[in-house]
Amino acid sequence: MLKECFDNVRKLVPLVHNITNYVTVNDVANIILACGASPIMSDEPDDVTDITSICSSLNINIGTLHKSSIEAMYLAGKRANELGHPILLDPVGAGASALRTNTAVGLMEQLQLTVIRGNISEIKTLANGNGTTKGVDADVADKVTDDTLDEAILFVKKFAAQSKAIIAVTGAIDLVSDGTRCYVIRNGRPEMGQITGTGCQLSGLMTAFVAANPSNQLDAAAAAVCAMGLAGEIGYSHMKDGDGNSTYRNRIIDAIYNMDGESLEKGAKYEVR
Amino acid sequence: MLKECFDNVRKLVPLVHNITNYVTVNDVANIILACGASPIMSDEPDDVTDITSICSSLNINIGTLHKSSIEAMYLAGKRANELGHPILLDPVGAGASALRTNTAVGLMEQLQLTVIRGNISEIKTLANGNGTTKGVDADVADKVTDDTLDEAILFVKKFAAQSKAIIAVTGAIDLVSDGTRCYVIRNGRPEMGQITGTGCQLSGLMTAFVAANPSNQLDAAAAAVCAMGLAGEIGYSHMKDGDGNSTYRNRIIDAIYNMDGESLEKGAKYEVR
Amino acid sequence: MLKECFDNVRKLVPLVHNITNYVTVNDVANIILACGASPIMSDEPDDVTDITSICSSLNINIGTLHKSSIEAMYLAGKRANELGHPILLDPVGAGASALRTNTAVGLMEQLQLTVIRGNISEIKTLANGNGTTKGVDADVADKVTDDTLDEAILFVKKFAAQSKAIIAVTGAIDLVSDGTRCYVIRNGRPEMGQITGTGCQLSGLMTAFVAANPSNQLDAAAAAVCAMGLAGEIGYSHMKDGDGNSTYRNRIIDAIYNMDGESLEKGAKYEVR
Numbered sequence: 001m002l003k004e005c006f007d008n009v010r011k012l013v014p015l016v017h018n019i020t021n022y023v024t025v026n027d028v029a030n031i032i033l034a035c036g037a038s039p040i041m042s043d044e045p046d047d048v049t050d051i052t053s054i055c056s057s058l059n060i061n062i063g064t065l066h067k068s069s070i071e072a073m074y075l076a077g078k079r080a081n082e083l084g085h086p087i088l089l090d091p092v093g094a095g096a097s098a099l100r101t102n103t104a105v106g107l108m109e110q111l112q113l114t115v116i117r118g119n120i121s122e123i124k125t126l127a128n129g130n131g132t133t134k135g136v137d138a139d140v141a142d143k144v145t146d147d148t149l150d151e152a153i154l155f156v157k158k159f160a161a162q163s164k165a166i167i168a169v170t171g172a173i174d175l176v177s178d179g180t181r182c183y184v185i186r187n188g189r190p191e192m193g194q195i196t197g198t199g200c201q202l203s204g205l206m207t208a209f210v211a212a213n214p215s216n217q218l219d220a221a222a223a224a225v226c227a228m229g230l231a232g233e234i235g236y237s238h239m240k241d242g243d244g245n246s247t248y249r250n251r252i253i254d255a256i257y258n259m260d261g262e263s264l265e266k267g268a269k270y271e272v273r
Numbered sequence: 274m275l276k277e278c279f280d281n282v283r284k285l286v287p288l289v290h291n292i293t294n295y296v297t298v299n300d301v302a303n304i305i306l307a308c309g310a311s312p313i314m315s316d317e318p319d320d321v322t323d324i325t326s327i328c329s330s331l332n333i334n335i336g337t338l339h340k341s342s343i344e345a346m347y348l349a350g351k352r353a354n355e356l357g358h359p360i361l362l363d364p365v366g367a368g369a370s371a372l373r374t375n376t377a378v379g380l381m382e383q384l385q386l387t388v389i390r391g392n393i394s395e396i397k398t399l400a401n402g403n404g405t406t407k408g409v410d411a412d413v414a415d416k417v418t419d420d421t422l423d424e425a426i427l428f429v430k431k432f433a434a435q436s437k438a439i440i441a442v443t444g445a446i447d448l449v450s451d452g453t454r455c456y457v458i459r460n461g462r463p464e465m466g467q468i469t470g471t472g473c474q475l476s477g478l479m480t481a482f483v484a485a486n487p488s489n490q491l492d493a494a495a496a497a498v499c500a501m502g503l504a505g506e507i508g509y510s511h512m513k514d515g516d517g518n519s520t521y522r523n524r525i526i527d528a529i530y531n532m533d534g535e536s537l538e539k540g541a542k543y544e545v546r
Numbered sequence: 547m548l549k550e551c552f553d554n555v556r557k558l559v560p561l562v563h564n565i566t567n568y569v570t571v572n573d574v575a576n577i578i579l580a581c582g583a584s585p586i587m588s589d590e591p592d593d594v595t596d597i598t599s600i601c602s603s604l605n606i607n608i609g610t611l612h613k614s615s616i617e618a619m620y621l622a623g624k625r626a627n628e629l630g631h632p633i634l635l636d637p638v639g640a641g642a643s644a645l646r647t648n649t650a651v652g653l654m655e656q657l658q659l660t661v662i663r664g665n666i667s668e669i670k671t672l673a674n675g676n677g678t679t680k681g682v683d684a685d686v687a688d689k690v691t692d693d694t695l696d697e698a699i700l701f702v703k704k705f706a707a708q709s710k711a712i713i714a715v716t717g718a719i720d721l722v723s724d725g726t727r728c729y730v731i732r733n734g735r736p737e738m739g740q741i742t743g744t745g746c747q748l749s750g751l752m753t754a755f756v757a758a759n760p761s762n763q764l765d766a767a768a769a770a771v772c773a774m775g776l777a778g779e780i781g782y783s784h785m786k787d788g789d790g791n792s793t794y795r796n797r798i799i800d801a802i803y804n805m806d807g808e809s810l811e812k813g814a815k816y817e818v819r
Contacts, residue, residue, distance in 0.1 A: 021587070022295040022568045022571060022587075023572055023587050026296055026297060026300070026572060027572070029469035029470075030518055030519050030522065033518055034517055034519070040366070041294070041295075041296050042338075042366075043337065043339075044337070044338050044340065046340070047338055047370050050369065050370030051369065054369055064587055064588060064589065065588075065590050065593060066589075066590050067590065067592070067614070068339065093588075096596065096597065097593050097596030098596055099590065099592045100593065194580070194803070195579065196572060196576050196579060196585065234515075238515045242797070242800060242801070242804065243800055244800030244801070244802070245579055245580050245800070246580070246795070246796040246798075246799035246800050246803070247796050249576065250520050250796065251515070252519075253519035254519050255515070257517025257518050257519070258515065299570060299572060299573070299743070300792075302742035303742050303791055303795065306741065306742060306791055313639070313642070314568075314609070315639075317613065317645065319613070320611055320645040323644055323645065324639075324643050507788075511788045523793050523796065524788070524792075525792075526791065526792035527789055527791070527793050528788070530740070530791050530792070531788065531790050
């Protein structure tokens, strides 16, 4: 199943419209190219409706918001919804500032999102809502570990059901659920957290995977998580004396470039709960 | 001739003002440094007139337009024209949105451009104009191949003559013409298309080459195309097991860093038609 | 002393708010992670007060100014001052345009800065002021060399005393002074100047070092300069045939990633005057 999800990306070459932060945008573009898809970036309100219209998916990342890019997110999102394109929201820093929280919650309320991907803290913030929204019970631990796994799965399933989106919580253990099934994924390495933007890269990758697998979106989202984690493992295995986080960044993107459905299937470590 | 064009860049160290997209801007800066020139980035209307004034050339790239950066492009362009600085336009995505097409066409109409560099689709869009402009016949194939070469050369020559700019169409075969002569260049590798921004990088490089060779602008533009393609070949020859598009990106810039006029002359594959 | 300064960064993991340019922002984020600190980027006026409030330090870099980011610099700076957070100003291109000079001088006048780090030309511009400011005597040579060292030290000490900030002038020889003592640092390699953003990276690193060493800010700032220069030396020693400035960029960040207080202490080349 994961194999087919990746193969479809390389076969269909989905065009991903990214409204993303300027910190990690280059790596996001390169990892989307590495997986066989094609990126285009545009965050100007006067440009995004046209750009979204020629794409097949939309990746919204709130890592460095500007007034105009927020406007662009709503415009592009509405157009993507009209066209039935999948939309991924990466709520970077939700909970860290009112603007980020309110923007993420507002996008959730006004758009039909296909996937929301973040760390546990960001996802909890969205589940709690911003006062005008009644949130689900987000009384879940701040780290997904084997000890807290059961309650975390329950939380992610509940929030997926309520939000009608696939929820992907990434960390040491990753959870991806559509409200019914929940992938529990154990690929990756802790050193990935010492590179800026591995989360943003995963969001770009996941958007491409979901776009190329319209009838298997949960599996596609989980396949992207496995692919990113596996790339982290493969990239790490190529590290040499003197290498550090900057070289590791390149090696992870390189590993996606050299990965295919078969090697993904073989390296993926997951169970479905 | 190509040798001299590159040597002049290293000798004269032209300062290139770049108004470019935030996706590939870092690689553009590093490749400009790699060839021996010096980059400065500024896209704020209140800043660009001063910055252009201390530079010797202007590289305009419309990859991620904002209302304010469009204003900056016109302001910087007018100042560059007053000062006689060469201006390169990279019409990224012209044809993909009204804003991109109109901005590129507007810049063509209001500025005296020295070079326009894009892929065949972008250049055809500009040749067709945007309704208010009467374009040249752009009934040319969508790929420049040996089969379509003759008509493509004719098209590029015509559009160069009409626009009074050097036209550089890059792809599997690259064409660079001033309306009279046309360089047909066969350096490069298809894998360069799997890196974000090799086109943007070439535009930065080309601006530096043209700035350093005011009396040989066509040859300088062609030299930059050969240098970029040759760097793609050299970079690829250094690729090792496990390397992918992210490492390849670094190796291409590295190859420019290590290239000089002599090695360019030796590795360039072109004919003049 | 330098050892302790670096060890404190890895121990305390300061969160650095960066309002910086879009050219080198990714490398700034990665080098802050490499040294053991944590970066967050935000330049939207509606976001920065919240973001600064959860951080422990602020890095302001004027490399690509926008009207809104200038507003954000003042807002974040005022909040950082209220909270007693250290602020570093990197006046990129001060002297090259009125907007850059006026912004840097305005920030100096309205904020209590902890460190100002730039090249000799930028620092001289700030010392001269912008007309409304009475500057110190900036009749210092344009390069800090052994021949001009005495007058340069005097200038840096004077400007530090007048501005009540630590002044760091970086170049072939680096000077860091609080007005009383002056570190004279001889780490680094000339090839670092052929990479975009080594100065911006140093500013990010230095902000983290100063944040983690509130009672030793001068030593911390000097430690960051030594660390960056030493990383340049270590990175260069790993360069192989065919490597150039793009790979060198990665190797420098990697070297910070692998450095610790002990190796810094051992490799640092400085005297205090």
